Amino acid sequence: MIGGASQADIAILVISARKGEFETGFERGGQTREHTMLVKTVGVRNLIVLVNKMDDQTVNWDEARYREIEGKLSLYLKTCGFKSEKDTIFIPCSGRTGAMLIEHPGPKVVSWYTGPTFIEYLDRISSFDRNIDGCLRMPIVQRYKDMGVIVLGKIESGQVRVGDRCLIMPNRTRVEVTNIYYEDIETDSSVCGENVRLKLKNVEEEEISPGFVLCDMIHEPCHMGRAFDAQVAIIDCNSIITVGYSAILHLYTTVVKVELKKLISLIDRKTGNETKLSMPFIKQDQTAIVRFELSEPNATICIETYKDFSKLGRFILREDDHTVAVGQVLKINP
Structure with a gap:
């Protein structure tokens, strides 16, 4: 969902x-x-x-x-x-x-x-504003093999044409777009806002996972990382949350396990001002600035700050099939 x-x-x-x-x-x-x-x-x-x-x-x-x-x-x-x-x-x-x-x-x-x-x-309903002239960003939802490697996703920024040479992040795999299908009709190009199927060459199906992002080679590709600072709002948690807490992160189509590494500050929900933590934990109905890191060693994901690219800067934390918190990425740590 x-x-x-x-x-x-x-x-x-x-x-x-x-x-x-x-x-x-x-x-x-x-x-x-x-x-x-x-x-x-x-x-x-x-x-x-x-x-x-x-x-x-x-x-x-x-x-x-x-x-x-x-x-x-x-x-x-x-x-x-x-x-x-x-x-x-x-x-x-x-x-x-x-x-x-x-x-x-x-x-x-x-x-x-x-x-x-x-x-x-x-x-x-009025048409939505689309950043057609921006850098290409297409988070990959699914991939399969059908006379070549096919990837599915929604173009969130920019446009793509047959013959374009692109990068699949975070692995920096160089690919070429050979065919574009929009609503089961083959076309020469597609723009942001459209859900498409792209046939790629120079890549194998096993090299692509949901959550990877297709980028153009003209602009800077999307950022990637394994640790980030974020503002989180705790909406449904029966216990306190301390350093070492782990949950499943859902960021667009990326699903990974993360661990809380640092509690930085609290956010006053009425004023929006940061305050120091009086206790070494956060709890339900609180908003805080925290630091997360991917639980799997050496793993990286495609991620952006909410300010730079909101679609890849929003996330949800879930535990035992229910939503614990929602958040926005503030900073990607090296």
């Missing part, structure tokens, strides 16, 4: 309006909360909330139930960083009948909702 969300510009959160089902997903530790936090952390810009099952007999298109869900969820979305009017929209709907997905069922069914249907809203 995290790897897929990392490539998305828009997320669709489907909520059940049925009595008890929304409450189960929204309570602390529920998937509604976790998934909302995850999509914002990995950089999703717009969120569409479909309040589904409005036709259920326990709801029957009741406006009060819809407003109750909208009110509770809107407050949480703000804490995640979504701006209610600019970034999000709530739409009541029925997946069973299709009401409000393509067409409005009419005032006899839903007299109180006058906003757009799901498809109407999608059609109204």
Whole structure:
């Protein structure tokens, strides 16, 4: 889910309006909360909330139930960083009948909702600004062999053409792009924002792993490292976190184990100012500046500071299949 969300510009959160089902997903530790936090952390810009099952007999298109869900969820979305009017929209709907997905069922069914249907809203979304003229950055999601080596991913910056000579980081493998496929159609070029398949030569499938990044050879390639300073927000941890703590780092499509090496300072969530640590640990609902290092000796990953390239500068820390913290890379250490 995290790897897929990392490539998305828009997320669709489907909520059940049925009595008890929304409450189960929204309570602390529920998937509604976790998934909302995850999509914002990995950089999703717009969120569409479909309040589904409005036709259920326990709801029957009741406006009060819809407003109750909208009110509770809107407050949480703000804490995640979504701006209610600019970034999000709530739409009541029925997946069973299709009401409000393509067409409005009419005032006899839903007299109180006058906003757009799901498809109407999608059609109204403005195009996103893309850095087409920037350096090529395509994090690799998957690779396989089919009459040559194929890599899949979303071009996050720049563009690529057939015949381009590129680098695969962090191994600095020199490759040439021989074929480009966009939506299963072969093309001569592709630009940022597009999910593509590229056929490469001068490389073997075993030399590529998810999380590697395809870069052009004109600009400086992406940074790589094994230790970094970061600002982390602890969102769900039942115990204290001290030096030596380890968790699974999810950074775009990279998944590696990291270890906490140093606690640097605390961040006051109200003022944003740094303060000294009064205790040798951090805990839930605290934000801190810390230093992480990859657990595997001699390993390196493609990584950027959040300021320089946000897609490769955001990360999530998970433990036992739940999200412990979210963070941003501040500095890559040599």
